[in-house]
Amino acid sequence: MRIASFNINGVKARLPRLIEWLEETRPAVACLQEIKSQDESFPAAEFEKIGYRAIWHGQKGFNGVAILADGVEPVEAQRTLPGDPEDLHARYIEADVNGVRIACIYLPNGNPQPGPKFDYKLAWMDRLRARMAELWAQEIPCAVVGDFNVIPEDKDVWSPAAMASDALMQPESRAAYRRLLADGWTDAIDTLNPRGGVWTFWDYQAGAWPRDHGFRIDHLLLSPELADRMTAAGVDKEYRGREKASDHAPVWVEIGD
């Protein structure tokens, strides 16, 4: 089965591109971030027309996440990240699909740093680690995927110097991400591309796409049960160059039977 993640940057504005990608690559599970849609205006019927069932957690204007599954209804397990009842951002949803637990996350950006938004990011990462420890303890096949808004290492960015003051690559952000890996989770794309140089995001501004000025912030973290079955992982880079594209490209991992 193919598990994919795509920060879509507006599900309504991107719908033709999204339908195109689903039909062309046909992932078993597609996790979306930044749907920028309220729950009542999520275009579920458009996905059902091409055989995908969905669950989603939206809000007005920004954020928002969804899980699409090919031919089956995702069984919702959680629609918020535990640990802070005052956090109302739509950034987390979790479901079972064909016996695999899927968590779809949109981790806070954290800019500008330092400041309250950066503090929120780091607190969110602590809460995520706690939730992932709960999932780990269940010993189920599990994938935690999405826009982590963390550039894990210098090899994951076109220019470490240009991004040095950005929240995405601060030592605290990286340390929090590294703790997830130290807990035993497998970064699918990094494992199969250990030399780096793989990007998942290119800014709309300053000619970042034509200059290939990108970085890797969309990640697929696998429990041991899935990591052992991983056969391939990659980035659908070409979609970043199409008309009305998101600023992210889809990422995916292939899991064998």
Added chain:
DNA sequence: ATGCCGGCCAGAGGCCGA
């Protein structure tokens, strides 16, 4: 560069992102 681009809501232009 406190911007650049672009979506959202709203119905102009500010908020948000990375």
